[in-house]
Amino acid sequence: MYSFMLGAAGFVLAVVALGLARVLRGPGRADRMMAMQLLGTGGIAVLLLFSIANSLYAVVDVALVLAVLSVFASVALVETAPPDSGGAA
Template sequence: MSAFLYVVATILLLSIGVGLIRVHRGPGPGDRMLAVQLFGTTGIAILLILGIATGEEAAIDAALILGLLAAVTGLALARSGLAMQESRSETAEPGEEQP
């Protein structure tokens, strides 16, 4: 069973690699923010899976703390995205379309 959990953790780690590509090449800030959220969620999953596979309770505790930090980060990213959108609308010329 633990070999299967290690394989799942490796696949999740590969998804973080794909997320890094999205952060680097993302077409917009929204895509980059979602990729950062992917890092937090996948990191939590990896820590939980490795904690279960190895029997380390400290990894499970670290996953819970990472979950709290990911929630706060999500709020901060949403707030900064909203502030960025508001600043664009204030500087736009009348009649100009908003992206």
């Protein structure tokens, strides 16, 4: 089970790296924010897999803190974004 969890964590890291390579090329703030969200989500997944594989349940708390920080970063982006130039979405 240990090697499976570590393999799954490695797979998640590889998928996040591929996704970040694509998203970071985006020109706008929203594209970069999506990259940060992807990094946060992948980091949470890797931490949870690592904590289960090694029976380190305190790492779950670190994953929860990372999730909260990710939400705060999204809210900060939305709050500092310039208002829309008009038109209905």
